[in-house]
Amino acid sequence: xxxxxxxxxxxxxxxxxxxxxxxxxxxxxxxxxxxxxxxxxxxxxxxxxxxxxxxxxxxxxxxxxxxxxxxxxxxxxxxxxxxxxxxxxxxxxxxxxxxxxxxxxxxxxx
Amino acid sequence: xxxxxxxxxxxxxxxxxxxxxxxxxxxxxxxxxxxxxxxxxxxxxxxxxxxxxxxxxxxxxxxxxxxxxxxxxxxxxxxxxxxxxxxxxxxxxxxxxxxxxxxxxxxxxxxxxxxxxxxxxxxxxxxxxxxxxxxxxxxxxxxxxxxxxxxxxxxxxxxxxxxxxxxxxxxxxxxxxxxxxxxxxxxxxxxxxxxxxxxxxxxxxxxxxxxxxx
Numbered sequence: 427x428x429x430x431x432x433x434x435x436x437x438x439x440x441x442x443x444x445x446x447x448x449x450x451x452x453x454x455x456x457x458x459x460x461x462x463x464x465x466x467x468x469x470x471x472x473x474x475x476x477x478x479x480x481x482x483x484x485x486x487x488x489x490x491x492x493x494x495x496x497x498x499x500x501x502x503x504x505x506x507x508x509x510x511x512x513x514x515x516x517x518x519x520x521x522x523x524x525x526x527x528x529x530x531x532x533x534x535x536x
Numbered sequence: 537x538x539x540x541x542x543x544x545x546x547x548x549x550x551x552x553x554x555x556x557x558x559x560x561x562x563x564x565x566x567x568x569x570x571x572x573x574x575x576x577x578x579x580x581x582x583x584x585x586x587x588x589x590x591x592x593x594x595x596x597x598x599x600x601x602x603x604x605x606x607x608x609x610x611x612x613x614x615x616x617x618x619x620x621x622x623x624x625x626x627x628x629x630x631x632x633x634x635x636x637x638x639x640x641x642x643x644x645x646x647x648x649x650x651x652x653x654x655x656x657x658x659x660x661x662x663x664x665x666x667x668x669x670x671x672x673x674x675x676x677x678x679x680x681x682x683x684x685x686x687x688x689x690x691x692x693x694x695x696x697x698x699x700x701x702x703x704x705x706x707x708x709x710x711x712x713x714x715x716x717x718x719x720x721x722x723x724x725x726x727x728x729x730x731x732x733x734x735x736x737x738x739x740x741x742x743x744x745x746x747x748x749x750x
Contacts, residue, residue, distance in 0.1 A: 454621075455621040455622060455623055456620075456621025456622065456625075456626040457626075458624065458625060458626050458659055459626075460693070460695050460699060460727065460728060460729070461556075461729070461749055462626070463695035464559075464560060464728065464729050464749065465559065465560020465561060465563060466560075468560065468561075468562060468563070469560075469561060469562070482694060483692070483693070483694045483695055484692065486623070486624070509561060509585070509586065510560060510561055510586055511560070511561065511587065511619060511621075512621055513621040
């Protein structure tokens with residue numbers, strides 16, 4: 427019985443980990459100044475599911491880390507960026523922790 | 537030359553690429569400009585959306601040529617007519633209009649004023665250009681200020697860091713406010729939502745601006 431419970435817990439953890447992306451990375455056009463970044467950050471932080479926002483002008487990247495078990499749909503993200511005045515070129519969901527995204531941005535040159 | 541450099545470095549603190557009447561959606565912009573003694577202006581705008589803002593300002597004009605002064609307080613609507621979001625650049629066309637009231641030393645009492653203007657700009661993280669025209673008109677005067685700015689950044693800044701821009705400005709005033717074209721060399725710095733620029737005109741006068749977005 428105990429082994430069954432352990433397997434069940436592991437299974438649930440696995441489903442939870444893979445069912446929701448940790449980070450959403452978007453490539454955004456028109457991202458050339460700090461005011462642009464400030465406006466986008468302010469807009470995305472209004473989503474209850476947003477844990478953290480990273481904006482990088484060099485890579486035209488906007489990354490949103492999600493609170494555990496929560497999500498923001500692509501449609502909602504596209505609308506938010508459009509309402510902020512910017513154009514999203516691509517959206518990618520992954521399990522990369524936001525700290526790793528930051529580190530990658532420091533190291534990788536475009 | 538060294539004195540000019542020291543003045544520019546000392547006067548500048550931190551600012552973004554180009555002053556815009558709309559910074560971002562749900563954002564407030566406060567801007568103050570000292571225009572070489574000819575024009576002093578204070579503005580505050582709130583943008584409910586990314587493509588328009590509402591607010592107002594106060595501007596004082598003092599003629600270099602005679603003793604005429606005008607003091608105008610106005611309400612204004614700014615509209616982003618079009619934006620181009622390119623891979624590594626952005627271009628915008630803004631237009632605005634407003635109404636106000638003015639006093640001056642060349643007429644008695646106050647007079648009703650109308651305000652209209654526009655701005656076209658293009659910027660990357662290394663270069664930018666903007667052309668702005670702003671008209672204040674009443675039955676007593678008509679003042680138009682045309683401003684061209686060309687900027688270059690010595691390095692590409694990123695969000696969170698300090699951006700540095702070297703800016704050349706050329707300005708033309710109508711209504712006998714200033715004779716000829718006034719030019720200025722400016723140093724502009726910004727970080728986050730704060731921007732400050734300062735420099736000197738070809739007449740050796742201070743030209744400065746501060747802008748805060750939040």
